[in-house]
Amino acid sequence: MTAPATPAPVLDVWNLTTSFRIEGTWYPAVRGISFALAPNETLALVGESGCGKSMTALSILGLVPTANGRVEADGIMFEGRDLARLSDEEMREVRGNGISMIFQEPMTSLNPVLTIGFQVTEALIYHQNLSRAEAEREALALLDLVKIPSAKSRFREYPHQFSGGMRQRVMIAMALACRPKVILADEPTTALDVTIQAQILALLNELKAETGMSMIFITHNLGVVAALADRVAVMYAGDIVEIASVGELFARPTHPYTEALLRSIPRSDRDTAELHTIPGAVPPIHRMPKGCRFAARCPLAQDICRAMDPPLEPLDPESPHAVRCWVRGGHDLAALTEDANV
Amino acid sequence: MTDQTEALPRGVSRHPFVDQLAKAFRTNKLTWVGAVIFVLIVLVAIAAPLLSPHDPLQQNILHRLKGPGPEFWLGTDAYGRDILSRLLYGARVSLIIGVAAIGSAMVIGSAIGVVAGYYGGKVDLVIMQAMDVLLAFPALILGLIVVAMLGPSMENLIIAISLTAIPPFARIARAPTIVVKERDYIEACRALGYGDLRIMTLHVLPNVLSEILVMGSLWLATAIRVEASLSFIGLGVKPPTASWGGMIREGFENILDNIWLSIFPSLAILLVVFSLNLLGDGLRDAIDPRTRSDA
Numbered sequence: 001m002t003a004p005a006t007p008a009p010v011l012d013v014w015n016l017t018t019s020f021r022i023e024g025t026w027y028p029a030v031r032g033i034s035f036a037l038a039p040n041e042t043l044a045l046v047g048e049s050g051c052g053k054s055m056t057a058l059s060i061l062g063l064v065p066t067a068n069g070r071v072e073a074d075g076i077m078f079e080g081r082d083l084a085r086l087s088d089e090e091m092r093e094v095r096g097n098g099i100s101m102i103f104q105e106p107m108t109s110l111n112p113v114l115t116i117g118f119q120v121t122e123a124l125i126y127h128q129n130l131s132r133a134e135a136e137r138e139a140l141a142l143l144d145l146v147k148i149p150s151a152k153s154r155f156r157e158y159p160h161q162f163s164g165g166m167r168q169r170v171m172i173a174m175a176l177a178c179r180p181k182v183i184l185a186d187e188p189t190t191a192l193d194v195t196i197q198a199q200i201l202a203l204l205n206e207l208k209a210e211t212g213m214s215m216i217f218i219t220h221n222l223g224v225v226a227a228l229a230d231r232v233a234v235m236y237a238g239d240i241v242e243i244a245s246v247g248e249l250f251a252r253p254t255h256p257y258t259e260a261l262l263r264s265i266p267r268s269d270r271d272t273a274e275l276h277t278i279p280g281a282v283p284p285i286h287r288m289p290k291g292c293r294f295a296a297r298c299p300l301a302q303d304i305c306r307a308m309d310p311p312l313e314p315l316d317p318e319s320p321h322a323v324r325c326w327v328r329g330g331h332d333l334a335a336l337t338e339d340a341n342v
Numbered sequence: 343m344t345d346q347t348e349a350l351p352r353g354v355s356r357h358p359f360v361d362q363l364a365k366a367f368r369t370n371k372l373t374w375v376g377a378v379i380f381v382l383i384v385l386v387a388i389a390a391p392l393l394s395p396h397d398p399l400q401q402n403i404l405h406r407l408k409g410p411g412p413e414f415w416l417g418t419d420a421y422g423r424d425i426l427s428r429l430l431y432g433a434r435v436s437l438i439i440g441v442a443a444i445g446s447a448m449v450i451g452s453a454i455g456v457v458a459g460y461y462g463g464k465v466d467l468v469i470m471q472a473m474d475v476l477l478a479f480p481a482l483i484l485g486l487i488v489v490a491m492l493g494p495s496m497e498n499l500i501i502a503i504s505l506t507a508i509p510p511f512a513r514i515a516r517a518p519t520i521v522v523k524e525r526d527y528i529e530a531c532r533a534l535g536y537g538d539l540r541i542m543t544l545h546v547l548p549n550v551l552s553e554i555l556v557m558g559s560l561w562l563a564t565a566i567r568v569e570a571s572l573s574f575i576g577l578g579v580k581p582p583t584a585s586w587g588g589m590i591r592e593g594f595e596n597i598l599d600n601i602w603l604s605i606f607p608s609l610a611i612l613l614v615v616f617s618l619n620l621l622g623d624g625l626r627d628a629i630d631p632r633t634r635s636d637a
Binding site: 061063067091092093094095096097100101103105108109110111112113114122123126127158160171174 | 357463529533534535548551
């Protein structure tokens with residue numbers, strides 16, 4: 001979905017499908033999703049574990065293991081090139097340089113036997129052909145930028161001498177090293193405690209404003225989404241089921257799944273006797289039902305939902321708010337049921 | 343997450359392997375014993391020309407087959423050569439051959455092991471099968487074949503011993519590589535666009551290095567033993583040069599006249615192997631994965 005009246009997107013994903021082979025059969029983990037990322041925009045991908053949000057990020061970077069994985073797309077356009085059709089060599093140029101990634105686990109995402117300084121410096125030498133001295137100066141500036149206190153004296157320290165939050169800052173510094181146009185942040189705050197989380201989010205927001213980069217922020221935490229995102233894409237079982245600006249989504253959640261997700265946020269400002277949960281579980285990848293994949297857990301499910309897969313369509317032609325739902329998507333159910341029966 | 347920064351003073355920077363080394367020496371006093379003896383032997387070998395009371399090759403028919411005494415502390419052999427001087431010079435031969443052979447086996451073997459472990463699949467299968475074939479020969483037999491084919495000389499001994507030591511190093515390097523390549527930081531390297539060669543050399547290798555070095559200290563002992571064995575059966579360095587294995591054999595020919603001829607070089611070999619094993623065992627315990635922090 002491209003929002004109208006936005007400048008040319010930095011990253012434009014058309015019909016991305018990522019499949020995995022299980023016992024000889026290919027099953028899609030991401031099912032033909034499309035989205036565009038505007039310059040300096042933060043798009044949040046939200047969904048339960050296993051809904052395909054991390055796979056989307058890995059697919060964009062071409063990091064899906066080739067042994068049992070397969071990425072197909074009509075196009076992953078970045079800087080005028082289709083990433084889906086680049087050679088391995090060309091793709092390595094893009095990774096860490098044009099698009100970089102921040103991982104979920106800061107405790108294990110740094111090499112334990114190499115110094116922090118070395119690891120930040122390496123990316124700069126590799127992609128920007130800087131001399132070691134230049135790269136070290138630049139790396140120090142980066143560590144200052146991500147607010148690591150007394151970066152200079154800690155430059156030669158090893159990861160085990162850093163706390164989780166500090167390591168995540170180092171990871172962010174590495175991701176930012178080559179001034180990428182797009183950052184893919186895969187649950188960068190999930191492993192951190194709440195106060196550190198807030199600091200890291202504030203830092204990311206600040207850096208985004210400073211550098212003008214765009215960000216795809218993968219999370220299952222809707223509170224984080226509200227704080228950070230410009231637009232939100234809600235994913236379920238490999239599909240984008242709803243995409244809208246963050247204000248619109250929170251004000252007018254339309255897909256029953258989005259609605260249920262929002263209801264499930266525990267709120268401290270209201271008395272509730274029990275926590276809302278969504279009954280049932282995501283169907284396993286090798287046993288996806290026909291029709292809408294949320295139908296089995298949906299309170300609004302009709303016959304047509306179990307028979308036909310709904311399309312992702314804007315609520316009205318002018319709106320960037322799109323929903324994949326027969327019931328809520330403004331479809332003429334009577335006519336559709338008629339069609340399905342004929 | 344717990345804040346581990348408090349444990350160490352700011353700015354103090356220690357490579358994790360340094361911590362492991364420190365632990366090896368702190369927790370196991372025998373590691374010290376091994377290290378001290380081995381360092382002494384190395385120093386003695388280096389200083390052999392200064393320490394030797396006599397020329398190791400100087401023959402003197404008047405002084406042949408003497409027992410330990412004031413002029414020749416450890417006695418003389420059938421040609422009247424000073425045993426002590428020959429032992430000191432022999433230490434050089436043993437150490438040079440051992441270090442050169444194990445050094446090259448370490449480099450080649452770990453390169454092979456890291457490549458096999460990193461790529462996995464068919465590459466791994468083919469490489470490790472080849473290694474298993476080499477491993478099927480006992481070190482001595484393989485060394486014997488190679489030296490018999492190439493002819494006895496110091497270089498050929500090094501090649502032969504190194505060849506027997508490559509498979510164990512490949513195995514030792516491969517196992518941790520398989521673990522390390524699945525770690526998040528290797529995935530992060532890929533996300534930064536690094537190529538396989540860079541990931542293997544700069545990111546995987548340093549993580550398996552401690553295991554390789556420990557293995558190296560243990561295999562150095564084996565190499566010295568194999569060198570002595572090959573010299574003993576006449577496939578070692580050429581005769582006038584002193585080597586411990588050769589000295590034992592020469593002593594055998596006159597063992598009824600002078601038992602010390604074989605005893606002293608045997609003790610020398612024993613001492614080196616013993617010290618290296620103490621050192622290696624201590625280091626191995628320190629890097630044991632069960633006691634190692636996961637950081």
